Amino acid sequence: MSETATATIWDRYRLGVTLGAVALIFLAALESLAVTTVMPVVSAALDGEALFAVAFAGTLATSVIGMVAAGAWSDARGPRGALYAAVTLFLLGLVISGLATNMYVFLIGRLVQGLGTGGQTVALYVVVARLYPAQLHGRVFAAFAAAWVVPSMIGPFLAGAVAEFLHWRWAFLGVAVLTAIAFATVAIRLRGVDLGGGEGGMGRAVWQRLGLASVVAAGAVVVGFSADLDDLRLGWVIAAVAIVVIAVAVRPLLPPGTLRARPGLPSVVLLRGIVAAAFFAGEAYVPNLLMNRFAFTPTWAGISLMLAALAWAGASAVQGRYGDRLGNLRIALIGTALVAAALLAVPLTVLLGWSPLVIVLLWTCAGAGMGLLYPRLTVLTLAYSHERDQGFNSSALSISDSGGSAVFIAVVGLAFASLGGEGGAYVLAFGMCIGLLVVGLIPSGRLGHGAERV
Known part of the structure; x- marks a missing residue:
């Protein structure tokens, strides 16, 4: 042998x-x-x-x-x-x-x-x-x-x-x-x-x-540092210019038509960037809110993220077993809805004075939504890829994921700083995440099918 x-x-x-x-x-x-x-x-x-x-x-x-x-x-x-x-x-x-x-x-x-x-x-x-x-x-x-x-x-x-x-x-x-x-x-x-x-x-x-x-990385960093300027109005102007530069620089790194949500692979790559940006921008501020507004210790604040991670793993297993039966559109809508429900729970808790345990428990929904979406979008990317472009398409998916998250987290941070980090700042930050997910409904309906069912 x-x-x-x-x-x-x-x-x-x-x-x-x-x-x-x-x-x-x-x-x-x-x-x-x-x-x-x-x-x-x-x-x-x-x-x-x-x-x-x-x-x-x-x-x-x-x-x-x-x-x-x-x-x-x-x-x-x-x-x-x-x-x-x-x-x-x-x-x-x-x-x-x-x-x-x-x-x-x-x-x-x-x-x-x-x-x-x-x-x-x-x-x-x-x-x-x-x-x-x-x-x-x-x-x-x-x-x-x-x-x-x-x-x-x-x-x-x-x-x-x-x-x-x-x-x-x-x-x-x-x-x-x-x-x-x-x-x-x-x-x-x-x-x-x-x-x-x-x-x-x-x-x-x-x-x-x-x-x-x-250029994309430098632009994201510039957007982030604009929150540290004494004049935040100038910060928004600088951030807007940086975002335009990022949009121009990132286009050759993505499949043609990605920023226009062209059906097929471009929409798959775009949706990955949108859901990643909304989720990770929200996740960055969940422990911040729990510690600063509800006096959670770092240990207990970490539990909210731990529960979401467990839900992510469980939902990934479900997607792996039943993904073809559920279908791409249904997975996209269910996953997006779960993340949106968790994001919505945060401003409602702040505005209505609910128990912070609502955030801890519902953030598991966000993890479940990501567990459904993430692996399915990876499967779709490979299904749309041929041997000659597997590397480019896989790289594009990662760039959309990391680059989109970096830029949006920086923009949310600038908005948060503009309101001085008070209760209204959390409402605005999570509201922006929800708004981005609404935009994500456009590519969600254009995912189509590659060869994942062959």
Whole structure:
């Protein structure tokens, strides 16, 4: 029997890489979820409430640059260098944020961290493609999926407990230490392993994509920092100009017709960006509201995110089993309605004086809605893709997801700052998220079918 036939992801040849890679994915996911819980504490400690949104938007924005750069580097020279550079940036960003003495230094760390996060994921996927035989790919990615699910269940609660009983800095520095250990495991096992890759460079098209991704990221950061201006009217003008620049720069990175909701793949990619933006912008302010207005501790505020994550996982399983039976339009409408119901619960609780437990419980609906929508839109993207454009379409889906979220979170942060962060600011912020979901009804009706039923 051949060595390939008996290979597993846990054999001696691959055990160290598997464990280290899963750990890196786990820690990146843990950090992504943890920061949502601890950011109200961080922004208060560093006197940076006006820049609250940039901590999320900036990381998402620079992750797009990391994705494009790591993919091009991996294709040209193999994934080893791309992975090492990405993990180094992720570590550096964690340390800068964890040791920051003011909000500006903290945000620099978050921007660097985003570069590493985006590049690390892409490079690890290429390592899997080069190191593991094809029959093991499904098992590796299943392990990666589990590495995302587990942090979603424990990350918010754990981060809240760390911030409450230790210090918020350990939510960053602790992950940095664990990431260094996981990376050492991977690096040791990859020494001397042939991961392929030629000696070529990045072509003109790649440099153009990288430049456009950088413009999108810079624009999102500019929108976020406009909330820190003394004259917020000027901030809105700067933000509007930046959004126009982003719209122009992002068009070549997406399927033609995406911004016009053309039926088929363009609407799939557009809907992904819309639902991601609405959900993550709302999620950024749920712990903030619970802590600042309802005196929740960080630990208890994290529970609301944990319940949503559990609902996300459960709904994903439902979609996987019954997705074809439900159909794309029905899934889009049900998922959007669930997210909208959760978003609507927040301003109603603020305005009508309901118990904050309403927010905690109904935010699980948002998680369920995302669990239905996210995997279905991924399936549809692949169904519409041919071998020649799978990479571009998958990249477009990620850019729409991360880029759309980054820009909208920054805009919501500017609106929040314009109202001084009072009760009305929360109503406006979540109202904007609901309004965006209403716009999402347009591409929802134009998803069509690729080859997912073939």
